[in-house]
Amino acid sequence: MHIIIRETHKAMSLEAARAVASLIQRKPSAVIGLATGETPIALYEELIRLHREERLDFSRVTTFNLDEYLGLAALHPGSFHHYMKKRLFDHVNLGKDRIRMLSGRFAADEKDAISRHCEEYEQAIAAAGGIDLQILGIGANGHIGFNEPGSSLGSRTRLVALQKKTQQDNAVFFDDDPDKVPHHAVTMGIGTILEAKSLLVLALGQHKAEIVRKALEGPVTAMVPASALQLHRNAIIILDNEAASLLTRDTDQSLTPPI
Numbered sequence: 001m002h003i004i005i006r007e008t009h010k011a012m013s014l015e016a017a018r019a020v021a022s023l024i025q026r027k028p029s030a031v032i033g034l035a036t037g038e039t040p041i042a043l044y045e046e047l048i049r050l051h052r053e054e055r056l057d058f059s060r061v062t063t064f065n066l067d068e069y070l071g072l073a074a075l076h077p078g079s080f081h082h083y084m085k086k087r088l089f090d091h092v093n094l095g096k097d098r099i100r101m102l103s104g105r106f107a108a109d110e111k112d113a114i115s116r117h118c119e120e121y122e123q124a125i126a127a128a129g130g131i132d133l134q135i136l137g138i139g140a141n142g143h144i145g146f147n148e149p150g151s152s153l154g155s156r157t158r159l160v161a162l163q164k165k166t167q168q169d170n171a172v173f174f175d176d177d178p179d180k181v182p183h184h185a186v187t188m189g190i191g192t193i194l195e196a197k198s199l200l201v202l203a204l205g206q207h208k209a210e211i212v213r214k215a216l217e218g219p220v221t222a223m224v225p226a227s228a229l230q231l232h233r234n235a236i237i238i239l240d241n242e243a244a245s246l247l248t249r250d251t252d253q254s255l256t257p258p259i
């Protein structure tokens with residue numbers, strides 16, 4: 001794991017955008033895994049700026065999003081489809097047929113249709129040649145994607161139930177009302193995520209410090225899904241000072257990250 005610590009959210013996001021942009025410059029047909037949540041918003045803003053002002057070209061890039069809520073229309077303002085459209089897709093030259101997202105159109109009891117959909121998603125990732133770079137945030141309970149504590153470290157794309165804590169944390173996208181947050185979601189599995197060739201993990205704020213410490217310095221356990229990041233051979237973790245504040249390991253900031 002290569003840990004990069006920056007003073008501010010802005011500096012962290014610029015560093016992350018630099019890593020994404022350098023991948024696209026090296027490999028214009030890169031396959032990039034995308035995340036939602038508050039953490040990557042400034043990263044997407046910077047990618048849009050790079051596209052507009054420095055001609056960063058997304059025309060051959062393929063994207064796969066990590067997850068989606070179940071039971072929301074694609075245009076629902078709380079859906080990840082809506083988030084991605086508003087925060088990135090509407091503002092860069094990604095081809096529509098190169099944007100892949102899990103669908104939330106199912107009811108939770110349509111188990112067979114959901115597993116077929118998830119299987120097709122896995123096949124689409126494989127057909128694209130696998131994910132070159134997966135962007136990730138870390139939930140306050142340690143989830144990655146929507147892999148809640150207890151998820152198998154080998155899990156694949158599937159239907160999951162969301163914990164109350166996750167519903168509370170994500171209420172900001174649902175009029176601050178946790179009861180409006182769906183109970184189920186579809187998510188890439190931890191096993192799926194670990195197959196990405198590289199991981200770019202972002203965490204910011206004091207409220208993430210404890211879970212960042214557990215994920216990066218604690219034992220690898222299904223009860224802290226983000227601890228699975230320790231198993232990846234090419235993971236870059238970008239933190240702000242606050243999120244990094246409880247780390248005890250020596251984080252050498254002089255080495256250049258591998259991406």
Ligand code: GLP
Nearest residue numbers: 035036037038039137138139145
């Ligand atoms: C959300 C998403 C995750 C995200 C995480 C952290 O629920 N499913 O992909 O990384 O929670 O969110 P935030 O960045 O808002 O803290």
